[in-house]
Amino acid sequence: MALWVDKHRPKALQALDYHSEISERLESMSNTSSLPHLFFFGPSGAGKKTRIQALLKQLFGPTVLKTRLDSRTFETPTKRKIEINMITSSVHIELNPSDAGNYDRYIVQNVIKEIAQNHPLIQNKNVPFKVLVINEVDKLSKQAQAGLRRTMEKYTSVCRIILVGCNQSKVIDPLKSRCLGIRVSAPTVDEIASVLISTGQKENVSVPPTLASQIATLSGRNLRRALLMLESAHTQNPALDSTVKAPRCDWEEYIVKLAGEITGEQSPQKLLQAREMLYELLINCIPSSVIMKSLTIELLKNCDDSLKVEVVKWATFYEGRMNGGKEIFHLEAFVAKFMALYKEYLTNLFG
Amino acid sequence: MPPHPANSDDPIVLTDDMDLDTTPTPPPPSSTQPWVEKYRPKSVEAVKHQTQTSNSLSAAIKSNELPHLLFYGPPGTGKTSMALALTHQLYPPTLYKSRVLEMNASDERGLSTVRNKIKTFANLTVTTPSPTDLSTHPCPPFKLIILDESDTLTTDAQSALRRIIESHSKVTRFLLICNYVSRIIMPLASRCSKFRFTPLPSEAVVSKLSEISLSENLNVQEGVYELINRLSEGDMRSAVTTLQSSSNINGKVITKDIVLMTSGDIPAKDMEGLMKELKGGRYEGMQREVGDLIAGGWSGSLILKGLSDLVVESGMGDLGKAEVCLKVGEAERRLIEGGEEWLVIMDVGGCVMKGFRETN
Numbered sequence: 130m131a132l133w134v135d136k137h138r139p140k141a142l143q144a145l146d147y148h149s150e151i152s153e154r155l156e157s158m159s160n161t162s163s164l165p166h167l168f169f170f171g172p173s174g175a176g177k178k179t180r181i182q183a184l185l186k187q188l189f190g191p192t193v194l195k196t197r198l199d200s201r202t203f204e205t206p207t208k209r210k211i212e213i214n215m216i217t218s219s220v221h222i223e224l225n226p227s228d229a230g231n232y233d234r235y236i237v238q239n240v241i242k243e244i245a246q247n248h249p250l251i252q253n254k255n256v257p258f259k260v261l262v263i264n265e266v267d268k269l270s271k272q273a274q275a276g277l278r279r280t281m282e283k284y285t286s287v288c289r290i291i292l293v294g295c296n297q298s299k300v301i302d303p304l305k306s307r308c309l310g311i312r313v314s315a316p317t318v319d320e321i322a323s324v325l326i327s328t329g330q331k332e333n334v335s336v337p338p339t340l341a342s343q344i345a346t347l348s349g350r351n352l353r354r355a356l357l358m359l360e361s362a363h364t365q366n367p368a369l370d371s372t373v374k375a376p377r378c379d380w381e382e383y384i385v386k387l388a389g390e391i392t393g394e395q396s397p398q399k400l401l402q403a404r405e406m407l408y409e410l411l412i413n414c415i416p417s418s419v420i421m422k423s424l425t426i427e428l429l430k431n432c433d434d435s436l437k438v439e440v441v442k443w444a445t446f447y448e449g450r451m452n453g454g455k456e457i458f459h460l461e462a463f464v465a466k467f468m469a470l471y472k473e474y475l476t477n478l479f480g
Numbered sequence: 481m482p483p484h485p486a487n488s489d490d491p492i493v494l495t496d497d498m499d500l501d502t503t504p505t506p507p508p509p510s511s512t513q514p515w516v517e518k519y520r521p522k523s524v525e526a527v528k529h530q531t532q533t534s535n536s537l538s539a540a541i542k543s544n545e546l547p548h549l550l551f552y553g554p555p556g557t558g559k560t561s562m563a564l565a566l567t568h569q570l571y572p573p574t575l576y577k578s579r580v581l582e583m584n585a586s587d588e589r590g591l592s593t594v595r596n597k598i599k600t601f602a603n604l605t606v607t608t609p610s611p612t613d614l615s616t617h618p619c620p621p622f623k624l625i626i627l628d629e630s631d632t633l634t635t636d637a638q639s640a641l642r643r644i645i646e647s648h649s650k651v652t653r654f655l656l657i658c659n660y661v662s663r664i665i666m667p668l669a670s671r672c673s674k675f676r677f678t679p680l681p682s683e684a685v686v687s688k689l690s691e692i693s694l695s696e697n698l699n700v701q702e703g704v705y706e707l708i709n710r711l712s713e714g715d716m717r718s719a720v721t722t723l724q725s726s727s728n729i730n731g732k733v734i735t736k737d738i739v740l741m742t743s744g745d746i747p748a749k750d751m752e753g754l755m756k757e758l759k760g761g762r763y764e765g766m767q768r769e770v771g772d773l774i775a776g777g778w779s780g781s782l783i784l785k786g787l788s789d790l791v792v793e794s795g796m797g798d799l800g801k802a803e804v805c806l807k808v809g810e811a812e813r814r815l816i817e818g819g820e821e822w823l824v825i826m827d828v829g830g831c832v833m834k835g836f837r838e839t840n
């Protein structure tokens with residue numbers, strides 16, 4: 130049984146729920162058959178992949194949907210075997226070179242270049258090229274990105290490249306200037322709510338508007354997450370009525386609790402307790418930058434404006450130091466720093 | 481100069497897997513070709529703005545003498561175009577295979593490649609051109625090795641090149657192209673005559689864009705060229721791509737609105753919202769606006785750039801501005817190191833807010 134997210138993913142450009150101006154642009158581009166290289170960027174869960182799929186279907190017809198999983202092994206000059214997976218159809222290939230970590234450069238130089246050089250298998254008069262979708266370009270090393278530069282120019286007659294990434298500024302300028310950038314912004318809370326309700330209708334479940342907007346707010350404007358939350362709410366309680374609360378992830382609840390503990394009392398004992406809670410979060414594979422961000426948001430709720438500036442300043446400071454180091458130290462240092470700031474603030478307030 | 485088929489601008493590389501270009505492919509229909517390729521200058525003189533470089537290269541073509549060259553400058557200023565135009569003017573298509581080796585970052589270029597491929601090619605004796613070739617092209621008696629994007633060469637590979645460049649200078653010239661000259665090791669840079677490619681001034685961009693729209697029959701409305709020029713910041717490739725994408729969307733008529741839509745800039749309206757909250761000193765408002773901007777898909781560094789531009793133009797006191805600049809610099813570094821965008825921008829926002837409060 131497919132998840133609702135996949136089952137009700139729109140397949141055609143016309144069926145997309147929001148960002149109609151992007152759909153129109155993509156549609157007019159696919160008609161002229163002079164598709165430039167594209168670079169889709171935007172936060173996760175905004176619908177980048179859905180739009181690419183719809184665009185490909187518009188270009189090539191239903192053949193795009195018949196995909197299979199291919200894997201390829203190749204050897205780096207240092208005699209290391211690397212395997213990468215790609216999703217292929219007869220007209221397009223989708224791959225994720227950043228999977229190879231440090232060796233992503235070789236994927237760009239070998240695999241992508243080779244794919245780009247060959248002619249498309251099916252000769253289509255209207256669309257004389259095939260499409261290569263490269264995921265997570267923002268995670269590629271600078272070397273690998275540089276490797277794409279000339280490949281993109283040289284083989285344009287037979288191959289178009291679609292880059293997908295979350296962060297536009299992690300892609301080097303020379304690549305960006307070769308592509309037409311398409312920004313897919315996160316859907317608004319209302320848009321998510323209406324998608325939730327219409328998905329409910331397709332599944333014969335009536336979603337109360339209050340629940341829909343509650344989930345939409347909690348999802349942080351991430352449609353995928355909102356749909357998953359809706360489905361999990363539905364599995365827990367098949368009859369969705371207005372009494373059902375939007376399910377929140379355990380770890381989010383846990384961070385709220387942690388923030389409560391920290392603001393409740395500032396003492397070395399609490400710090401020790403906070404350390405245990407932070408360990409618990411880390412053990413459950415919550416990324417440290419996510420912990421830092423969510424914790425800061427929760428802590429800010431109890432601060433006045435001048436204190437907020439200070440708290441964010443130190444959060445950024447410790448988050449910046451975290452990269453590559455032992456994360457627990459920096460999270461703990463932040464908690465200690467916050468305790469100190471908060472205590473000082475309280476003392477000044479009440480004398 | 482005879483016209484070249486669209487694919488011939490790529491010299492043949494001596495690799496086991498021969499390039500696609502060796503098989504005679506029909507040139508793609510002009511509609512599918514990106515304009516950046518279609519309107520690449522065909523001769524050294526046609527490259528816009530870089531007059532000093534093109535003058536010296538034209539002189540070099542006439543005199544049949546060429547030093548080792550190093551082109552450097554920001555993206556889209558015509559470095560690769562200049563190099564390709566130069567090879568086209570020096571050698572006829574028939575001599576390409578034996579005279580030109582072009583390598584870029586899409587080829588493996590470690591130490592072993594330099595030792596094997598480049599050295600072998602540099603060693604080869606120069607082929608004798610046929611009389612017909614000599615009548616159309618100067619065909620100087622040396623080969624040309626173009627190393628595009630050479631700032632991605634490893635230091636080891638660069639050191640290996642030092643001696644190769646010198647010992648084969650009788651039969652081989654090197655042409656290095658890079659964005660950052662500081663990434664080229666000194667001993668290598670000092671062996672080449674350097675040419676700096678400067679960002680293009682508005683006249684150069686506008687004149688190229690109007691040439692293109694003339695031959696593509698575009699109806700370009702007033703102010704569009706200036707707008708594209710401002711957005712591209714002297715990068716010709718991005719200017720031409722913007723023009724083409726705008727025409728993809730709306731056919732032959734190009735208006736300012738369409739260009740703004742295709743460009744990757746944050747609309748002034750969104751930034752104004754953030755500025756209003758910052759000036760008013762409302763922290764929650766700022767938190768909401770920053771969240772919206774990030775959910776809108778804008779990257780942290782773009783928001784930073786927009787913010788710092790607005791702060792500099794605003795009525796904040798000098799001391800406040802200085803502090804904001806300091807903070808922006810720090811934030812930029814954190815973003816590059818992979819910091820959490822929301823936190824970093826909020827941090828800068830707090831600093832800006834403080835600046836405004838102290839000014840009032």
